[in-house]
Amino acid sequence: MTKTKKLINNPDDIIPEMIEGILGAHPDLLGRTGETGRAVVAMDGPRQGKVGIVVGGGSGHEPAFVGYVGRGLADAAAIGNVFASPSPEPILEATRAVDGGAGVLYLYGNYSGDVMNFDMAAEEAAAEGIKVRTVRVTDDVASAPTDRAQERRGIAGDFFVFKIAGAAADRMADLDAVVAVTEKANRATFTMGVALGACSLPQTLKPNFSLGDDEMEIGMGIHGEPGIRRGPLETADQVTDALLERIFAELTLARGEEVALLVNGLGSTSQMELYLLHRRVKQHLDEKGVSIHRSFVGEYVTSLEMAGASITLLKLDDELKALLEHPCHTAALQVGIVSPRANGHAGVGHGISKAVGNRADAVAASSDTIAGERPGGEVTPEIFVSMIRNVGAAIETHKDWLSELDGVIGDGDHGVTMGIGWSAVGHALDEVSDNDDIEAICKRIAKAFLDAVGASSGPLYATAFQRAGASARGRAGLDGAAMVTFIDAAANGIRERGKAEPGDKTMVDAWVPAAHQAAQALQGGASTLACLQAAARGAEEGMNATAKIAARKGRSSKLGERSLGHIDPGAASTFVTLRAMAEALERALR
Template sequence: MTEKPKTKKLINAPENIIAEMIEGMAGAHPGMLRVEGATGRAVVAVDGPRDGKVAIVIGGGSGHEPAFAGYVGRGLADAAAVGNVFASPSPAHIVEAARAADGGVGVLMLYGNYTGDVLNFTMAAEELTLGGTVVRHVAVADDVASAPIDRKSERRGIAGDFFVFKIAGAAADLGEPLARVEALARAANEATRSMGVALGACSLPQTGKPNFTIGDEDMEIGMGLHGEPGIRRQKLAPADEVTDELTDAVIGELALKAGDRVGVLVNGLGATSQIELYLIFRRVKQRLDALDVRIHASWVGEYATSLEMAGASVTLIKLDDTLQALLDHPCRTPALTVGALEQGAAAGARSRRAERAADARISPTASPRELVTEGDVTPAIFRVMMHNVGEQIIAEKDWLSELDGVIGDGDHGVTMEIGWKAVQRAMEDTPEDETIEGTCKRMAKAFLDAVGASSGPLYATAFLRAGTAVGHRLNLDGGAMVDWLSAACQGIRDRGRAEPGDKTMIDAWLPAVAAATERAAGGGATLDILTAARDGAEAGMKATAAMESRRGRSAKLGERSVGHIDPGAASTYVTLRAMTAALERALA
């Protein structure tokens, strides 16, 4: 048997290669990366992790650079656990990464669907769970060549990590709760398909020999990132022919049709020239154009490599409005920058309030699309309603602060005034054609930028969720108003983790939504539905007086909180009362 030829690498001692690589990465990107933990294998974003934010922890074996540590940074992953070459990180590596990134509201772990990664991340999660950390997992499984669709759970994760990480990182950066971030990561995973081809082998630093053999005129269709077998080995074919085979499988499984939108990644495996990668992209675009499928965004280059393997993969993610917005959300990492982040984002340069403000950094302008026009609440009327909320909150500032002074720290009215004044200022710059969803995003950013107390994240989440719920509409009818109210309520509930009877604003929001839903079922007009919501909120607010507080600062008062209205419930009532009054005037 002929001995495999030795390969050449610019390394020092093979046993030190990972530590030295990490040292080099952190040294090259001091504004983005730092190393934490006793093992030295947790690469952490300098300005990513923060209190109240779901931690995104990624990881896997080395040799796939820039994956995984290259995707650590603001707006994407908070930390990466770095394993040895082609080997999963150990539970100790993963635990250190998770602890460094944990913002107190849970950790989402993302990794390729390989047995070693699954076992090690699962063990790490068990340790973290015992310590009180809430952990969720998503194993990326995008490689269509590795198992048939009816055994999709067995599929490998290859370059699809790129899109799943990006979507989850954006959702977390926007302040979504753990369950929502996990759901969006799973949605991205379900919407992503990849297939690759290898033309030549790679070699491990420890051996200096190719880790598999492939003929000089051959290629392996469907090969994995570590040299795992693909569908078949065949003679090398022209670029268009190879690309067609890769894209046929991906397009077929995603059932792409005219009018669909996709993100495209043409990924080099380590030793493939840019010329070849652009030839592949050219053909992918031709195929998608022929189907009238629009490419929303594309990347061509090395994003998930296999040391110096020759070859490439094609990855498509089928986009809806939500996934597209998350794909467009700004991020800044060594391997990927999307959009523009706020200047001066170095560690220690921001207050916690400013960090939370960054979560709502979203464009208030909705992308053009067909919108439902039925309904008497136009975007202009909606903005009048929101302006009136600000006016009424400001007018009731002293009352709200007095309520809060009895069972809290007395600043609820002041905080709400600051937030709503910021909203009013932000709406002064609203384009005339901005949608209700766009205005809600504008409001969320303004409120979160201005308010550092718990109200900031709560109301920002409410506005974002409510806007998203009616994102397909230009005007709101009664049913859409119920959707708006329900989503706002659920956003506050998810963010604050409050339950009915805890004596919070939820105790006003829930009866408001229930009353609105009941009125809508009876065929009520939009104003009737909003009036019912107002009355439900008032009843809920008054009912909080009999409750003992179980959440927030007032929880420490115990029975002493009984007999006093909750200030958050009161401001909810004022909000819905103001919305109703403004709509009544607009429709008169």
């Protein structure tokens, strides 16, 4: 496969270097808040008594999301890795920075990783006394039928929904009113896209999907998720007609009504081509007697260097039109003239955030010493650390395979994401002390994964190790029964956090049979090692079985029957994880 070319340094440093560049380019608009370096706040926006607007998502979609932080739009953005949600900590840092006592609204595209991470941040914010509400953008009409519209992805329609919410908050509407008009805008926003060529992740420099020289794909997602049909490349007018056909099937427009129109480039499509699409959209709207109140043509929500475009229509009424025209000033968008407030900037360090404790201390601290006898087993803390280090090595070995699996039915970054997570775990293990038991080690693993990985794997694996570690509380080591309980707790944690069940084509399809076979081995009198080996076999069987089922959860769920014949990458990484743990334990016990 041909390698792509990018102007980058070390790909592992691309996000902090990008943020440094953004802040250096717009010091009058943006500042950093918190310790993670991933939360950016408006210099002139957050203020006392105003609803705070926090947006966020994966990098690679610039100018979304940080480009829409500024006066009259979003107050802060939490920035994730490429195509991966930010973890809860930068979301929480952004939340604290914009909390002016009137509540905070989270806005992001409807992807499982974003949902889990933002929900975890909202839970923590609530514990600190900050009221948080959420609106998930669901404008992609290709990603689910009308009766399941709540499952749709958020793509270029983020732009309109963010704009409406930011304007309502800037006008000092209360939280209920901001949420109501934002939900209204979301219901009135419809998008369809087309891809002509792939993008590539900085870590792999390989196209994350393939299209023939004369092919296009209608309905493809902004992470490279497969669309609804692939076929020969058509003319600009034919493509526009196909996109509008799906939109007009749901968007009812009467003569005399108005819309806002966004023709969005995905990264490497010329303005010339985008204006051809706009021309054709206007012809259709003119025929319907519908006028375009305002047009936006250019790159607003991209997908790295993907070739292609999307069309978004926002059906307007007087309220939405007024909010669309409300002044804002951000790095990527200026509407009208924003006048500085008489009391000056109220951005970073503006004094509205609340004092909070150090979350890292709470998460990573060793478990309290439990008096009395501490049951042991073959898996001591030292051996457990060696098992986890072996998982990191195995993931590194197999990360290209995992990304290739994900490229077929997802966005092609699973191996990269898992590599980032397990690399962070390796660094966390360097901090393990002689006093740390298995529960304390698991807390370190959970925090490392959660902080490093914003994709769905982050909160899923963090929850798995939190629950598994808790199952080992009070123990000096794991015997066979404790190991089986450990695996079962991890599996249940993933099921609950991801709201997935066997048959949904997720990592749960590997974890559940792993726990089941480990339990069966224990009932047969198997050793600790044999129980873990049985879990690895169960995970392998579950992984292979995912090829025979259609996805019902996660990004690949949008494919339906098209996901048949392909192994789920999350189930594959589960198998790699459990097999590596078993191999390391076998070596340790020789």
